[in-house]
Amino acid sequence: MNPAFINLAYLVASVLFIVCFIELSHPRTAVRGNILGALGMLLAVVATLVDKGILAGGQQAYLIIFGGVVVGSILGAMLALMVKMTAMPQMVALLNGFGGGASVLVAGAALHDAVRPGMLPPTLQLTVATVLSGLIGGVTFWGSLVAFDKLQEFLLPGRPILFKGQQLLNIVLGLVIVGLGVLIVMEPGDQWAYWALVGVASVLGILLTIPIGGADMPVAIALLNSYSGLAGAATGFVLNNNVLIIAGSLVGASGIILSQIMCKAMNRSLANVLMGGIEAGAAGAPKADDVYAGKVKSATAEEIAMLFDNASRVVIVPGYGMAVSQAQHAVRDLTNLLGAKGIDVEFAIHPVAGRMPGHMNVLLAEADIPYDKLKEMDEINPSFQQTDVAIVIGANDVVNPLARTDPNCAIAGMPILDVDKARTVVVIKRSLSPGFAGIPNPLFAMDNTLMFFSDGKKAITDLIAAVKEAS
Amino acid sequence: MQAFVVVLTVFVLAMFVGWMVITKVPPLLHTPLMSGSNAVSGITIIGAMLSIATPSHISTVLGFVAIVFATINVVGGFVVTNRMLAMFKKKD
Numbered sequence: 417m418n419p420a421f422i423n424l425a426y427l428v429a430s431v432l433f434i435v436c437f438i439e440l441s442h443p444r445t446a447v448r449g450n451i452l453g454a455l456g457m458l459l460a461v462v463a464t465l466v467d468k469g470i471l472a473g474g475q476q477a478y479l480i481i482f483g484g485v486v487v488g489s490i491l492g493a494m495l496a497l498m499v500k501m502t503a504m505p506q507m508v509a510l511l512n513g514f515g516g517g518a519s520v521l522v523a524g525a526a527l528h529d530a531v532r533p534g535m536l537p538p539t540l541q542l543t544v545a546t547v548l549s550g551l552i553g554g555v556t557f558w559g560s561l562v563a564f565d566k567l568q569e570f571l572l573p574g575r576p577i578l579f580k581g582q583q584l585l586n587i588v589l590g591l592v593i594v595g596l597g598v599l600i601v602m603e604p605g606d607q608w609a610y611w612a613l614v615g616v617a618s619v620l621g622i623l624l625t626i627p628i629g630g631a632d633m634p635v636a637i638a639l640l641n642s643y644s645g646l647a648g649a650a651t652g653f654v655l656n657n658n659v660l661i662i663a664g665s666l667v668g669a670s671g672i673i674l675s676q677i678m679c680k681a682m683n684r685s686l687a688n689v690l691m692g693g694i695e696a697g698a699a700g701a702p703k704a705d706d707v708y709a710g711k712v713k714s715a716t717a718e719e720i721a722m723l724f725d726n727a728s729r730v731v732i733v734p735g736y737g738m739a740v741s742q743a744q745h746a747v748r749d750l751t752n753l754l755g756a757k758g759i760d761v762e763f764a765i766h767p768v769a770g771r772m773p774g775h776m777n778v779l780l781a782e783a784d785i786p787y788d789k790l791k792e793m794d795e796i797n798p799s800f801q802q803t804d805v806a807i808v809i810g811a812n813d814v815v816n817p818l819a820r821t822d823p824n825c826a827i828a829g830m831p832i833l834d835v836d837k838a839r840t841v842v843v844i845k846r847s848l849s850p851g852f853a854g855i856p857n858p859l860f861a862m863d864n865t866l867m868f869f870s871d872g873k874k875a876i877t878d879l880i881a882a883v884k885e886a887s
Numbered sequence: 888m889q890a891f892v893v894v895l896t897v898f899v900l901a902m903f904v905g906w907m908v909i910t911k912v913p914p915l916l917h918t919p920l921m922s923g924s925n926a927v928s929g930i931t932i933i934g935a936m937l938s939i940a941t942p943s944h945i946s947t948v949l950g951f952v953a954i955v956f957a958t959i960n961v962v963g964g965f966v967v968t969n970r971m972l973a974m975f976k977k978k979d
Contacts, residue, residue, distance in 0.1 A: 433927050434904055440920050441911040443975040450923050450972055454965040457930065464933050469940030477939050484935070484951050488958020495959070496966035501974075504918060507967060511925045514960040518931040521953035525938035525946040532943065541891045641921050644960075645928045653894060655934050661894055662901040663930035669905030670924045674917060767914055774917030778971055786978035792914050 425463030426659035432456030433663050437670070443787050460659055461485075501782045502739045505772035509563040509637055515644035516556025519651045520614055523549030524607075526654045531605045538604045545653035547597040550610055552647040554617030555624065560640050562625040567633060567771055576629035576692035583691070589620045627692030631736070631813065631852030633771045635678045635689045642671020674773050681767035681793075683819075683829040702822070704856040708848055711861035715868055717875070720842050721882035727804035730754055731796065733764045733833055734776045737810015737845070741872035747809065748783040750880050757887070762789050764796045764806075764833050766814035797834045806838035808859075810872050812851030817858055826853040841865040844875040919971045926964025932957035 433456050439449025464470065470477050499507045523546045530538040566572050596613040599606060628636045645667025652660030679686050724730070732751070738744060751761045763785065769776045777790050800806060808815055811833075819830040835841050836859055843860055846869060850856060860867055868875050912920050935953035938946045 434908060436923065436927070437908045440916060440923055441913065443916060446916060446919060446975070447969065447972045450965060450968045453923060453927055457961055460930065460933055464936050467937060467940065469937060473940045480939050480947060480951050481936050481954060484954030485958050488955040489962045492959040492962030493966055496963045496970065499967065508921050508925060511922065511960050511963050514956040515925065515928040515931060518935060518953040518956040518960065521949045521956070522931055522934035522938055525949040528943060528946050529938070529941045638921065641925060645924065648928045648931045649898060651931055651934050655937060656890065656894060657933060658894065658897050660930050660934055661898050663927050665898050665901040666905040667924040667928040669902050670909045670920060673906065673909050674921065765914065772918060773921060774914055777915045778918045781974040784976065787915055787975045788977055790915055
């Protein structure tokens with residue numbers, strides 16, 4: 417087949433990927449966009465099947481490709497169909513890792529072929545891009561596996577893991593990678609150097625991810641997402657393949673934008689997040705006893721249910737705790753019940769609520785809550801003053817007024833949801849324990865705040881029973 | 888050098904397009920955006936297929952594993968994105 421036709425097919429695939437991203441910007445068109453992206457991928461794969469190299473490989477080449485695609489499809493589909501919506505951050509982390517791993521292997525194979533006896537010496541573009549694929553891909557693969565593990569809390573804890581000399585070790589590893597990279601470029605025949613580089617990059621990937629704690633995971637996942645794209649783009653440079661470069665850079669850009677949005681939503685620099693820096697700043701916060709002593713009011717489900725009698729507007733603020741207690745379906749039932757009483761119920765979603773960008777929206781959509789009820793922070797903040805009851809479920813740092821008032825605390829300057837402006841605030845929480853930032857929350861001690869100490873799901877179920885009882 | 892400048896041009900322009908398009912995606916859809924873009928980054932499957940097409944057994948083995956990885960990425964990504972997006976409904 418004329419290579420021009422294959423490249424034309426790649427062009428169409430690239431356009432489909434771009435259209436896919438355009439359509440992902442609205443829930444009405446997003447399903448179609450995703451399907452167009454999948455079609456683009458299918459087209460690119462089918463076009464590659466008639467590449468002259470693969471044609472020359474004959475039946476054996478096709479069998480290997482077919483076998484790989486079947487195995488990968490079964491595993492991928494199983495993962496995608498079985499994963500729980502609450503586990504979506506882990507799922508995305510894992511998929512990022514596979515993308516990075518594939519780039520490492522493809523670049524390694526390309527280097528191996530390029531230095532075969534009888535071949536022309538590889539170009540500078542090929543060797544440099546191979547080094548970058550190995551580096552970014554290795555960091556992505558192992559970084560993603562660590563992120564997956566921390567989210568699952570399987571082997572490693574979710575909190576940041578810091579040790580003395582961590583930064584120094586990272587710098588040393590970085591220098592080793594630069595050294596090996598230079599060696600590969602000068603002497604591409606030394607293939608061991610590539611695999612050594614991948615090995616060091618793997619260790620670096622692990623070390624760069626372990627200091628990132630639970631609530632900072634959205635940034636880590638967005639960043640790893642970006643890396644998986646950039647690794648693909650680097651592999652595109654290795655192979656001189658436009659569709660890899662285009663698709664890879666689209667994803668690279670997407671991940672960078674998302675990690676920027678997440679950092680902005682926490683008023684922290686990317687460097688600060690990556691070094692697990694939130695603990696260092698925690699010293700400036702007031703003592704929990706001073707904040708809470710004698711001021712915290714606890715309420716029962718019946719007392720809270722009475723609040724709804726005269727309410728016309730209720731805003732629910734979900735956080736990671738809602739995901740942990742799987743309370744989203746109970747929340748939906750409460751929403752419907754209040755709606756039936758003529759109360760306007762909306763949801764306030766902080767950009768970093770949960771463990772990945774958009775985490776809360778997916779959970780609430782799963783529970784059949786219409787997406788036009790899910791409001792972004794900037795949109796809903798001015799309306800808290802007209803809100804009768806704000807219900808905070810499993811969120812803490814994102815509603816902490818200290819962010820506005822205490823310039824020395826760990827979350828100083830972080831934009832928060834202004835729930836304290838609501839007439840009454842109900843906080844559903846198991847105890848007064850601090851959130852990820854490790855600082856007390858004066859919201860819990862405010863005059864207009866009622867604490868409802870309970871597990872998230874049980875609290876909402878009790879509340880539903882109490883509301884039904886009262887009416 | 889000439890060939891490099893061509894692919895570099897493609898890379899820079901694609902980054903720009905990505906930037907323009909993706910800044911328009913609302914926070915509501917950030918999770919599907921991530922899983923969808925994840926699937927797109929599985930485009931490395933093309934590279935993996937091409938590395939089968941060489942006489943070396945080592946490349947073939949690397950290529951096979953890469954195909955499995957990239958396909959998990961592609962199929963897992965698009966299927967899970969579809970599953971999520973199907974849940975986003977407006978009030979009826």
